[in-house]
Amino acid sequence: MHTAFTEEQVEIRRTLREVLLKRCGPDEARAAVLTPAGHDLRLWHSLADQLGLPGISVQQQYGGAGCGLLELALVCEEAGRVLLPSPLTATAALTVPLVTALGTPKQRAGLLPRLASGRLTGTLAVPSGTLPDALGLAGDGAGRLRAGWSGGGRAGGVQARRTGDGWRLYGEAGQVLDGHTAGLLLVAAHTGGYACSRTLLFALRPEKARGVVRTRLTALDETRPQARIELRDVEAEPLGPADSDVRGALAGVGGAVATALAAEAVGAADRALERTVEYACVREQFGRPIGSFQAVKHRLADLYVAVQAARSAVYYAAWSGRPAVGGLALAQALETARVVTAEAVQLHGGIGVTWEHDVQMYFKRAASDALLFGPVHGLRERAADVAGLFDATGSREAVVL
Secondary structure (H helix, E strand, O other): OOOOOHHHHHHHHHHHHHHHHHHHOOOHHHHHHHOOOOOOHHHHHHHHHOOOOOOOOOOEEEEOOOOOHHHHHHHHHHHHHHHOOOOOOHHHHHHHHHHHHHOHHHHHHHHHHHHHOOOOOOEOOOOOOHHHHHOOOOOHHHHHHHHOEOOOHHHHHHEEEEOOOEEEEEEEEEEEEEOOOOOEEEEEEEEEEOOEEEEEEEEHHHOOOEEEEEEEEEOOOOOOOOOEEEEEEEEEEOOOOOOHHHHHHHHHHHHHHHHHHHHHHHHHHHHHHHHHHHHHHHHHEEOHHHHHHHHHHHHHHHHHHHHHHHHHHHHHHHOOOOHHHHHHHHHHHHHHHHHHOOOOOOHHHHHHHOOOHHHHHHHHHHHHHHHHHHOOHHHHHHHHHHHHHEOOOOOOOOOOO
């Protein structure tokens, strides 16, 4: 496996970092999250038109760049450094792979070019708190998955029923990333009843459907908007044939989604550490910078090692493309982001928790991501199960992830 970055990959990182440093500083991010969309629409269209970010992983035949997971991870890492408020993750990491894997030729031809252009954004709607389960990153295996993680009826979630003219959806999904603005909703719905329960994925255009209520939620991390989606007898069409292997498709993209999210977390942790080092070099105590004290040096060195280890895990997951490795990379990145941002707040002292300072935004991102995409121990347990790390008696096998 060749692990060196190509010139094109280096250029992607350099160009995006330059653009985001000019267009998405802390003040710009604070202003963007207060808009109805929750992000800067002009910046989003600029990133789409000039850099082609929404279509970075879309096949070239549909107007995308045709890049791989590593390029997507590099983009997400740079977005995480500035806490970029945008539908990039929901569109490029969640929606595009699912449309590519499950969509019919007609659906792919109709949706992928618009997603690649950035004029159409998308997201995945699943019941609250089940996104890691839906993507095969957490949970206790096939037994739970067959039981219907998507809910439906009294179990909550979304129920799908077939009518003479198609399918109808009824129910609710919470904590949907960028759900209040997405032009395409991929809704996971439960159907078939208890005896033959299964989950289907439906494509829904909110602006063209009746009975859709979307409410933006108050979130801990304002730079990652979330919404509650309420569906009241809404007409929708299945994504792909009705007998598609939705569970397999979701699990198939789970590793890539985990890698992209892990890259964002690493970027945020890296930038928080940089800000802390800069502060330690100028903040004086007892007539000298606090960064000159041995205890502070050791703490910063430990954080640097943790960030580099998490970054290596993300890059390995992107190069390998293995779902279990993606889940482990996400677990390590989430834990690293939590530790680094918490230490950053402490080393900044009282100013670190004030609204005016930027470091508290990184702490909120780390805490929010741990709640949305964790827990960390669940991600690691699932990765160990998938890889067969432990046999039935609990003895450890010599399996390398």
